[in-house]
Amino acid sequence: MKKKTRRLSVIALLLSTAVFTACSAPISTNAISSKGSFNGKEIEAFADPIFAQEMKEYNVNGSNFVVVKDGKVLVNKGYGYADKEKKTLVDKNTVFQIASVSKTFTALAALQLVEQGKMDLDHDINAYLGGMKVPNETETPLTLRSMLSYTTGFDYPDKANFVAPEYVNQDIPMKKFMTEHMPTVVRTPGEAYTYDNFAFLLAGYAIENVSGIPFYKYMENHVFKPLGMNSTSARFTPELLDRMATHYGPDGKPHPTFGHAPTDGPQGSILSTGEDMAKYLTLFQQQGSVNGKQIISKETTKMMQTYSVFANESLPMTTVGGFEGYRNDLMNGYHVVLKGGNMPGHQSLIVLLPEENTAFYMSYNNDTMMSLDIYEALMDHYFPEKKAPETPKYLPLNASEATKYTGTYLNTRFYFLKSNFTYADGNLIMETGTSGTHTLRMINPLLFEDELGNKLAFKKDHKDQIEYFYYTNPNSPDFVSDARKVHTKPAFADVSEESAYKSYIDNLYSLDVISAKSGNHFEPQGTMTQGEFMDALILAHGWYGFPHLIEGNKELTKKGIPGFDRNAVITRQVAAVMIQNLKQAKQASEITLKGDTDAWAANSIIALVSQGIVDPDTKVNDDGTVDFRSKKPLLRQEAGALLDLAFGYYTLPIKH
Structure with a gap:
């Protein structure tokens, strides 16, 4: 039997901002052919202990189970309770x-x-x-x-x-x-x-x-x-x-x-x-x-x-x-x-x-x-495997050919899910925030396989250009949709090539998280209001495709901030708390704040800084001390860096 893998709960993805996984224990079976043995009594004898084990493991109170073959109902029964408190059993008529x-x-x-x-x-x-x-x-x-x-x-x-x-x-x-x-x-x-x-x-x-x-x-x-x-x-x-x-x-x-x-x-x-x-x-x-x-x-x-x-x-x-x-x-x-x-x-x-x-x-x-x-x-x-899957033969991939695959991709349903592809030593390297880093070897020019045997297929658009990929990894939500390549937008006229903030600003601009302030000018030294930052934060966070989550997440961003005011200029400490309210980063190293920081913001700043979520002009000293300039207004370029580092996923491997 195949080795069990962790299953991603899709409903958890839809109804919360956290990704939950469930670990499955191997189930012992003796594979047999369905021919000559596929009857109701045998199916029930096999299924009953399976349901008992799995319902206990997943904390399921009640389930129904139906098997139909050749137009005949072989099994139609219930397990456990439709209502545990009332001791009402599940049967074939339970809704x-x-x-x-x-x-x-x-x-x-x-x-x-x-x-x-x-x-x-x-x-x-x-x-x-x-x-x-x-x-x-x-x-x-x-x-x-x-x-x-x-x-x-x-x-x-x-x-x-x-x-x-x-x-x-x-x-x-x-x-x-x-x-x-x-x-x-x-x-x-x-x-x-x-x-x-x-x-x-x-x-x-x-x-x-x-x-x-x-x-x-x-x-x-x-x-x-x-x-x-x-x-x-x-x-x-x-x-x-x-x-x-x-x-x-x-x-x-x-x-x-x-x-x-x-x-x-x-x-x-x-x-x-x-x-x-x-x-x-x-x-x-x-x-x-x-x-x-x-x-x-x-x-x-x-x-x-x-x-x-x-x-x-x-x-x-x-x-x-x-x-x-x-x-x-x-x-x-x-x-x-x-x-x-x-x-x-x-x-x-x-x-x-x-x-x-x-x-x-x-x-x-x-x-x-x-x-x-x-x-x-x-x-x-x-229905056991008729024959063992063939071990694929991998084709060489050179750096020139790899360029048509490399770049950043955004899932077409889950906008929090971003992946980045680079080239190294004859393979593609995939970095993604939900399942980590993977090495992909080429089976054919559109099909790759990772180190665990999961397939990743690139797909072309109507212009015959590689534009999408689909990844079968069961420990990642990628399998619910294709991901689409993110194309770089024209650079802002007022963000120089030498700016330490340019890559962050360009990333968020290409992802439609931030936009020009006027014309094609970003105004990197300009300030933002708390409301403007909240709107950008919701987009960077990536859950805005689910409308029932938006208002709840907006309320969550304000948690712990005294006198939140959408029209007030945002300070760096307010921005840090808003990010941390959604990010929930864990403190990864000892950080000591210097300068003036309000007590309600200190823990959020420490958690983000310890994870490397800090703008280029804020330096962490060797002894872990840092002046976050907490009460200074947050500049637009600083907002770009913090949001990209916090929610770009692939750009910042999270420390544990």
Whole structure:
């Protein structure tokens, strides 16, 4: 069995400013072929101890588990508690929020309308929006095909992704909400993969507009009822809420149910049960038909399970159907399509093996990544690797050829995630803040492998230039989206080539964190207000792609600062506290402050300085003493240095 790796909790990335990892203990299995032994009793005998172990390790109170093969339900059962306090057990009728698994249902509904000739996969989506227009800075129309395969090119794919308890009992229409939270297409559609919530929200609105009925009603009438999914809905109902599993955090404590804004969330609002999801899995194994009813055509069923977007020919990414191919290393050489879903307190996963006519499904009531461990155990037991992976042969890479790869790249969804590539000794060197430094050896001119065997694929744009990369490292959030090359902008006229601050200013300018003060002048010796610095800090921090985090982070930056005033000129000590409130750097060495510093700022300054987050004109003496000039106004060039050092990640290896 493959060695277990640490799993990154994506929900933690979405709902907090910290990155949490979970360590998985190896699960002992004896790999066997599914042929002749794939039956309900054997599956339960294998799965029961796996769920018991993993639920204990991940602090999961309750889970359901479904296995369907050849259109027959072999397992449909529950483990543990839907409500631990009330001792209510999970069973096949327990309701869970399936979150982003909803995207596959939305894709199915949209493709129904395509089959009916009411929409076209390759037509400009604006034609189906009833007058609402999607801003597009490219020369290529946005199409349904790009939307259903996560290749829209939106600048902020989570811009309209709002979840909170107060939305459970509200009715928020799609059109007004989407108009107020509309992203812009900034990359050529179809070119780069970015996990995209807005794309499926927009597809749901197109379904609503073209069909002439509300999205939730369309789903009820044309998808759920025909499938016999009588306990499934795209919005909350009293009856489903009454049967819903309690939501728990990873700490085991219950918390409220979260709803969506808008109320109908084609990107993630569906509620369902194990009983109903078994019927959905059967649909794919019976070529779009359930109980004699053809819900979608055989061709569409196949398309939804066939990869159309690749990072490299060996690295499938997405289908036109909302399914994905992340964690290619766990597929054991089989054709597998996946879809996971995360809501605060609920997690779901679908695994389809089309060529084996087999499917797994699970939902459980916390938002850890337990599902990937169970998926791996199931694959290794029933679908073990047919042959050992071949050791790749590496090609030489010279310095001249390496220049087309080198530079800084920014993830197209997680703007905090930056990576820098340089060349050394025949290899590429990748530096990134989430998983450290990696040596990449070239397998072919677009495919590289790191020291752990993780693949990294570079991708070309419509101009045939290397513009993106996709990295499969499971210990980094890179796998949720491509990263795009950052191109240097024209230099500021008033920042000299000899300035010690130039590289920091240029970096932040290229990342759109800071801009000119007037014309093409930066005014490096100018001052900033506390509000101006806060706005730049939020951008440098990199979490501004998630609107529900912005206001909270703004409030956090002000913590511990007496009399915060957006219009007041910012001092160096105020800037240090604001940075540290988001950075949370640990003190790495003994630092003694000289000069005048207020007590409320001292610890923040010491932590940052000890980590090397200090502007070029502030010198740390050999004995660890430093005059931070704490009460002096912060100059714009100093702000550039501090922000780039604090949040550039690759530029400053953090000391531990």
